[in-house]
Amino acid sequence: MTMGSNAGGRRRPPTIHDVAREAGVSRGTVSRVLNGGHYVSPAAQEAVNDAIRRTGYVVNRHARSLITGRSDSVGFLLTEPQERFFEDPNFNVLLSGCTKALASHDIPLLLMLAGTKDERRRITRYITAGHVDGVLLVSSHSGDPVAEELREAGVPLVACGKPIGLGSKVGYVAADDRDGARDMVRHLLAVGRRRIGMITGPLDTPGGVERLAGYQEVLTEAGVEIDEALVVSGDYSRASGAAGAERLLAQAPDLDAVFVASDLMAQGVLTVLERAGKRVPDDIAVGGFDDSPVATEVSPALTTIRQPWDRISNEMVRVLLAQIGGEDPAAVILPTELVVRDSA
Amino acid sequence: MTMGSNAGGRRRPPTIHDVAREAGVSRGTVSRVLNGGHYVSPAAQEAVNDAIRRTGYVVNRHARSLITGRSDSVGFLLTEPQERFFEDPNFNVLLSGCTKALASHDIPLLLMLAGTKDERRRITRYITAGHVDGVLLVSSHSGDPVAEELREAGVPLVACGKPIGLGSKVGYVAADDRDGARDMVRHLLAVGRRRIGMITGPLDTPGGVERLAGYQEVLTEAGVEIDEALVVSGDYSRASGAAGAERLLAQAPDLDAVFVASDLMAQGVLTVLERAGKRVPDDIAVGGFDDSPVATEVSPALTTIRQPWDRISNEMVRVLLAQIGGEDPAAVILPTELVVRDSA
DNA sequence: TTCTCTACTGTGAACGCTCACAGAGCATGG
DNA sequence: CCATGCTCTGTGAGCGTTCACAGTAGAGAA
Numbered sequence: 001m002t003m004g005s006n007a008g009g010r011r012r013p014p015t016i017h018d019v020a021r022e023a024g025v026s027r028g029t030v031s032r033v034l035n036g037g038h039y040v041s042p043a044a045q046e047a048v049n050d051a052i053r054r055t056g057y058v059v060n061r062h063a064r065s066l067i068t069g070r071s072d073s074v075g076f077l078l079t080e081p082q083e084r085f086f087e088d089p090n091f092n093v094l095l096s097g098c099t100k101a102l103a104s105h106d107i108p109l110l111l112m113l114a115g116t117k118d119e120r121r122r123i124t125r126y127i128t129a130g131h132v133d134g135v136l137l138v139s140s141h142s143g144d145p146v147a148e149e150l151r152e153a154g155v156p157l158v159a160c161g162k163p164i165g166l167g168s169k170v171g172y173v174a175a176d177d178r179d180g181a182r183d184m185v186r187h188l189l190a191v192g193r194r195r196i197g198m199i200t201g202p203l204d205t206p207g208g209v210e211r212l213a214g215y216q217e218v219l220t221e222a223g224v225e226i227d228e229a230l231v232v233s234g235d236y237s238r239a240s241g242a243a244g245a246e247r248l249l250a251q252a253p254d255l256d257a258v259f260v261a262s263d264l265m266a267q268g269v270l271t272v273l274e275r276a277g278k279r280v281p282d283d284i285a286v287g288g289f290d291d292s293p294v295a296t297e298v299s300p301a302l303t304t305i306r307q308p309w310d311r312i313s314n315e316m317v318r319v320l321l322a323q324i325g326g327e328d329p330a331a332v333i334l335p336t337e338l339v340v341r342d343s344a
Numbered sequence: 345m346t347m348g349s350n351a352g353g354r355r356r357p358p359t360i361h362d363v364a365r366e367a368g369v370s371r372g373t374v375s376r377v378l379n380g381g382h383y384v385s386p387a388a389q390e391a392v393n394d395a396i397r398r399t400g401y402v403v404n405r406h407a408r409s410l411i412t413g414r415s416d417s418v419g420f421l422l423t424e425p426q427e428r429f430f431e432d433p434n435f436n437v438l439l440s441g442c443t444k445a446l447a448s449h450d451i452p453l454l455l456m457l458a459g460t461k462d463e464r465r466r467i468t469r470y471i472t473a474g475h476v477d478g479v480l481l482v483s484s485h486s487g488d489p490v491a492e493e494l495r496e497a498g499v500p501l502v503a504c505g506k507p508i509g510l511g512s513k514v515g516y517v518a519a520d521d522r523d524g525a526r527d528m529v530r531h532l533l534a535v536g537r538r539r540i541g542m543i544t545g546p547l548d549t550p551g552g553v554e555r556l557a558g559y560q561e562v563l564t565e566a567g568v569e570i571d572e573a574l575v576v577s578g579d580y581s582r583a584s585g586a587a588g589a590e591r592l593l594a595q596a597p598d599l600d601a602v603f604v605a606s607d608l609m610a611q612g613v614l615t616v617l618e619r620a621g622k623r624v625p626d627d628i629a630v631g632g633f634d635d636s637p638v639a640t641e642v643s644p645a646l647t648t649i650r651q652p653w654d655r656i657s658n659e660m661v662r663v664l665l666a667q668i669g670g671e672d673p674a675a676v677i678l679p680t681e682l683v684v685r686d687s688a
Numbered sequence: 689t690t691c692t693c694t695a696c697t698g699t700g701a702a703c704g705c706t707c708a709c710a711g712a713g714c715a716t717g718g
Numbered sequence: 719c720c721a722t723g724c725t726c727t728g729t730g731a732g733c734g735t736t737c738a739c740a741g742t743a744g745a746g747a748a
Contacts, residue, residue, distance in 0.1 A: 013474065015704055026728045031706060039726055058473035062409040063704035067733045071406070076455075092436070099455050103463060108454045108470070111420070111443050119447060126452070129402035130357065238641055271643070297582055299615070359734055370698045375736060383696055407734035411703045 014055040023051035034059060072107055074320060075132040077123065079114045079139040079146050088236065088264065089292045090309055091138070094160060097313025098136055105321065109136075120146050128153045134324045136316055137170075139163070156323040158316050162206040162331075171329035173315040177207050180305040180336035181214025184259050184287045187303070187338055189222055193257035193285055197230040199244035199269065201261040208233075211261045211289065227252070234265050241265025245272035257285040257344065263292040263304055270298055270343070285344035291337075300342035308334050358399040367395035378403060416451055418664060419476040421467065423458045423483040423490050432580065432608060433636045434653055435482070438504060441657025442480055449665065453480075464490050472497045478668045480660055481514075483507070500667040502660050506550040506675075515673035517659040521551050524649040524680035525558025528603050528631045531647070531682055533566055537601035537629055541574040543588035543613065545605040552577075555605045555633065571596070578609050585609025589616035601629040601688065607636040607648055614642055614687070629688035635681075644686035652678050 016034075020027045025044055032040050033048040040048075051057070065071050076098055099109045110132060114120045124146055127135060134156035139147055144165070150157055151169055159172040188196050198215050201208030212231070219226055229251040234240035241260060245268065248255060260266040266288035270280060278284050280300055288295060288304035295302040311334050319330045360378075364371045369388050376384050377392040384392075395401070409415050420442055443453045454476060458464045468490055471479060478500035483491055488509070494501055495513055503516040532540050542559050545552030556575070563570055573595040578584035585604060589612065592599060604610040610632035614624060622628050624644055632639060635650035655678050663674045 016706095017704080027705080028707090028728060029726085032727090035706080041726060044726080058469060060410070060473075060704050061475055062406045062415070063733090064706075065406040065733095066404070066410055066704080066735085067706045069733085073454075095455070096457055099457050100459070100463070103457070103466060106466070108456075108475075110417075110452045111439070111455050112452075113440055113443050113447070115444070119444070122447060122450070125402060131405060131452075360736095361734080371735080372698060372737090373696085376697090379736080385696060388697080404734050407703090408736075409703095410705085410734080411736045413703085 013060075014057045015060070016057070018055055019048065019051045019057045022055055023047040069130070071131055071133050073110055073132050074102060074107060074324075075110045075112045075123075075127055075135045077112045077114065077127075077135050077137050077139070077146070079120075079137070079144050089294065090290055090307065093309040094138070094313050097310050098317055101314045101317035105317075107321075114146055124149050127155055134158070134320045136160070136320060137163070156320060156329075158320040158323065158329070160312065160316060164204075164206060169329055171319045171323055171331060173312050173319060173332040173334065174207070175307040175312065175336050176333050177210035177336075178214040178217070180289065180307070180338075181211040181259070181261075182218050183336065183338045184289070184303075184305050185215050185218040187340070188257045188259065188285055188287055188344060189218070189224075191281075191285060191344065194224060195227075195230070195252065195254050195256045196224070197232075197248045197252060197255050197258040199241060199248070199258065199260045199265055200231065200233045202235050203233055208261065215259055230255070234261065236262040236264060238264050238268040241268030242272050243268075245269040249273075249276060249278075255284055257287070259287045259289075261289050263288040263290045263295045263302055266302055266304070266343075267294050267298050270300075281342065281344050287344045291339050295339075295341070298343075303341045303344035304339050306337040306339050308336070357404075358401045359404070360401070362399055363392065363395045363401045366399055367391040413474070415475055415477050417454055417476050418446060418451060418668075419454045419456045419467075419471055419479045421456045421458065421471075421479050421481050421483070421490070423464075423481070423488050432606075433638065434634055434651065437653040438482070438657050441654050442661055445658050445661035449661075451665075458490055468493050471499055478502070478664045480504070480664060481507070500664060500673075502664040502667065502673070504656065504660060508548075508550060513673055515663045515667055515675060517656050517663060517676040517678065518551070519651040519656065519680050520677050521554035521680075522558040522561070524633065524651070524682075525555040525603070525605075526562050527680065527682045528633070528647075528649050529559050529562040531684070532601045532603065532629055532631055532688060533562070533568075535625075535629065535688065538568060539571075539574070539596065539598050539600045540568075541576075541592045541596060541599050541602040543585060543592065543602065543604045543609055544575065544577045546579050547577055552605065559603055574599070578605065580606040580608060582608050582612040585612030586616050587612075589613040593617075593620060593622075599628055601631070603631045603633075605633050607632040607634045607639045607646055610646055610648070610687075611638050611642050614644075625686065625688050631688045635683050639683075639685070642687075647685045647688035648683050650681040650683050652680070 016027050016030050020030045025048060029040060029044050030048050033045055037045055061072060076095065102109050112123050114123050127150055135150060137147055137157055137159040147166055151166055157170040159170055161174045162172050163170060185196060200212045203209055216226055232244045232247045234244045241264065248258060258269060260269050266286055269286055273280055273284060280286050288302040291304045291306035295304050315332045315334065319332060323329055360371050360374050364374045369392060373384060373388050374392050377389055381389055405416060420439065446453050456467045458467050471494055479494060481491055481501055481503040491510055495510055501514040503514055505518045506516050507514060529540060544556045547553055560570055576588045576591045578588045585608065588609065592602060602613060604613050610630055613630055617624055617628060624630050632646040632648035635648045639646040639648050659676050663676060667673055
């Protein structure tokens, strides 16, 4: 234990050379041990590992990157209007999931927020210069200029949710929105509801469109007439959920259930219903989407569709690393799960 | 415009050598232009800048870091139980504020989440190996082993909120919790309340302690007797706010105001009060703390204490960069602001 | 003139690593 | 016996930058 507790001025850290000398082998052998250990004798292997432990050696990533051309880091890029995502608890789950999945590969995550035009320019420049090996993208909007530019530059890219307007050269991971919506509406039918309204997500995003499609499909299958007045659109935010509920109550007083495309909106809906004197689920059943933390914090607890955020983040990382490794971009659709609680 | 739109396989990017040749100067001169431009003639300056623009040159940070020993990147380290922070909208504001403040210095932020023991080990290793120049720390708990180890290794460190148990070698930036609490309680007194309860934050954190101290100070000054039954403790979460409100109502039915140490808890309080048939603010005034997004989403909108999160993140970055530059760790206390809305 | 000082420029030498290559040792097969 | 192949090891070069140093030119002072 000659290392450590050297408070203040840091001393020069051991290099691969020091390890080689300590282990009685050459730099090349140490390097081979560090990178998988192929073509290394067991004896050398052990000697090197011992030496690494004794010296407290940690690879200098800059030197490695300089020669390999890889940075061994990836960017997490958010080009959405940030308020929307930062308000959304799912975003944090996604971000932390990706961070941890990457950490297990010893790859740091660089957070990149593209708000202003200046930031967009800077970030594009940073990424295309090769300072990260690939990018995890959160941007459901169509025609995202940053994403488009990165795609053209050939940067490995994996989006969360199916991206609009980007070609086939980007991978993506998404929950099966349509199937989730189907499950929820089937459940509402199963508990005896017939006048089922819906508050959709933004309809310029695939997620928003798919959830609406699932809703319509099941009703059609069940022979329930689709009433235009029962569908209003929102943007996933609490406020838009409240607004949607008010419109819905006005347009269709005989509503007996509502499928809300996000839990956050559902929270707004519950507030409005309570104020309007409607009991949930007795008078009106409410189904959410996401299974975000708020689902269990509201009263009654939300029946909702769980998006497998942990799996989504893991898959995003897996697909991105594969893509960095030279594989073709993959599209992954993950199953959702109906979570029945008190609201429906 | 010979660059760009080279879809697929990236070509070798221009180096400082290419720029030098293009500008008709030496590598050294280009390097000097890149690093502040001292001791460079205006003519050379211009020639180099032109050449940079023509070639689309971007510095190779790995090569630079290899020789300077700096990484020109900083870590954002979260050692708290993550749920607590990820649930808190302020955390996102802090994170995005730091990211942007750093971006304006062209310094990437590496997100580091220390949950499991394995992650803690990995992160400590990563940081002490010098892969980041400094660390922005979110960890109000006392006796944080990761932070302690980093401090001992001499890593520049700036905490958000006054850290407990860390020596004077770490900088920190905090809001003036005590003063904020004083302002709120004075306001409650000013609107005629006398039986003022409090739901505190965690009392093993300076923030929690300070807010309680401010509450007690003002009541004492005002000659109001401090009643033990009027103070219950929470942990900043919605659920603990609700629980606190229930205890408070049981212990002190004549309560006419309550100062809640976070907006999130206040949200829980409002729910309980509504259910108990208490009108806010008529029967009971509610004061929050943070001015987080929920403050305006609940009804009635919360009167609260605004923490200057944008300034906090900017200051954290400023202090950290100064510390990396060799200055001594600084402690910065920023003023809070009373925001009067409907709940008190 | 000559000497000094300042402003500017170019030139190796690093930084710590990986990679290609050469070569050693050993077994196998003809 | 050499030829061939395999496993393993060491060596030199080079990744793209900064830094220390040497050196040039011109201005000003002695």
